[in-house]
Amino acid sequence: MHKHFLSAADLTPNEAEALLARAARLKAEWHAGDQAQWPLRGKTLALVFEKPSLRTRVAFEAGMTQLGGHGSYLSANDIDMGGRESVPDVARNLSRWVQVIAARVFKHTTVETLARHASVPVINALSDREHPCQALADMLTLRERFGQLQGLKLTYVGDGNNVCHSLLLLGATLGVNVSVACPPDYRPDPDLLAQAESLATANAATVVVTTSPVEAVTGADAIYTDVWTSMGQEHETARRQPVFAPYQVNLALMAHAKPTAVFMHCLPVHRGEEVTAEVIDGPQAVVFDQAENRLHVQKALILTLLGF
Numbered sequence: 071m072h073k074h075f076l077s078a079a080d081l082t083p084n085e086a087e088a089l090l091a092r093a094a095r096l097k098a099e100w101h102a103g104d105q106a107q108w109p110l111r112g113k114t115l116a117l118v119f120e121k122p123s124l125r126t127r128v129a130f131e132a133g134m135t136q137l138g139g140h141g142s143y144l145s146a147n148d149i150d151m152g153g154r155e156s157v158p159d160v161a162r163n164l165s166r167w168v169q170v171i172a173a174r175v176f177k178h179t180t181v182e183t184l185a186r187h188a189s190v191p192v193i194n195a196l197s198d199r200e201h202p203c204q205a206l207a208d209m210l211t212l213r214e215r216f217g218q219l220q221g222l223k224l225t226y227v228g229d230g231n232n233v234c235h236s237l238l239l240l241g242a243t244l245g246v247n248v249s250v251a252c253p254p255d256y257r258p259d260p261d262l263l264a265q266a267e268s269l270a271t272a273n274a275a276t277v278v279v280t281t282s283p284v285e286a287v288t289g290a291d292a293i294y295t296d297v298w299t300s301m302g303q304e305h306e307t308a309r310r311q312p313v314f315a316p317y318q319v320n321l322a323l324m325a326h327a328k329p330t331a332v333f334m335h336c337l338p339v340h341r342g343e344e345v346t347a348e349v350i351d352g353p354q355a356v357v358f359d360q361a362e363n364r365l366h367v368q369k370a371l372i373l374t375l376l377g378f
């Protein structure tokens with residue numbers, strides 16, 4: 071396994087499967103109330119967050135507590151990376167005190183710079199390019215629902231953004247057929263798409279990108295969407311609304327998927343925009359399983375990165 075976890079493509083198929091299996095074991099132990107083992111006693115995770123967070127932050131903090139360690143949250147107001155202190159200096163300082171760093175950043179290059187200058191593992195807790203911890207939780211959720219991942223069809227509808235990118239890479243790694251429906255100007259990054267396509271070929275899966283939501287959703291086992299405007303793009307909200315309106319996930323679109331299909335969303339959600347309330351609050355939604363699974367996969371990830 072890589073020293074750092076910056077991209078969903080940092081995991082080989084075997085490593086990804088082992089991480090999910092470990093997360094499933096941790097989940098079972100947690101639900102059984104088995105908290106006897108505190109392997110991370112005395113260890114600290116620094117959470118360097120330039121953007122807000124509910125799920126990622128609390129899952130990391132609670133996860134560290136459950137493993138006997140501690141999470142130290144540092145917002146932009148606290149450390150102002152690149153302003154008050156350079157990114158390499160933040161990495162060098164934190165490496166003297168903590169055993170692992172999770173960073174949520176605007177620019178993906180910032181998390182790469184942190185990793186280059188840190189002597190401890192760095193985890194991408196969301197950048198403008200990827201959200202790999204989310205994709206791990208999503209794959210765990212699908213594995214629980216369907217028993218196995220190989221051969222499933224996952225359809226992502228909406229913006230070809232960070233969440234879409236990590237789903238493409240991790241899905242292709244794990245043999246999931248990923249189809250994406252997005253407006254022509256909001257396709258996934260071409261280089262990342264090429265990377266996903268070559269991973270898919272190696273793992274007996276397919277990657278398809280289209281502008282047609284109905285075409286992409288047909289026969290899907292899971293329909294996934296995310297906000298139309300990601301953090302840092304708020305000035306584009308008005309321009310994006312009409313472009314994405316035909317990409318709303320509603321009951322009419324869900325009807326093209328398999329009857330057993332689940333609805334997925336990384337959250338937070340804007341009900342009535344990217345998805346209707348009846349879908350996200352309906353029986354097909356697994357969004358709070360996805361949210362819970364952030365805890366289990368992030369615990370598994372930290373343990374693995376720290377050599378436990």
Ligand code: CP
Pocket residue numbers: 122123124125126127196204336337338
């Ligand atoms: N899904 C997700 O990463 O949520 P937060 O932004 O609240 O961490």
Ligand code: NVA
Pocket residue numbers: 196231232233296297299300301336337338
């Ligand atoms: N694409 C969203 C995901 C939030 C968890 C964003 O980057 O804001």
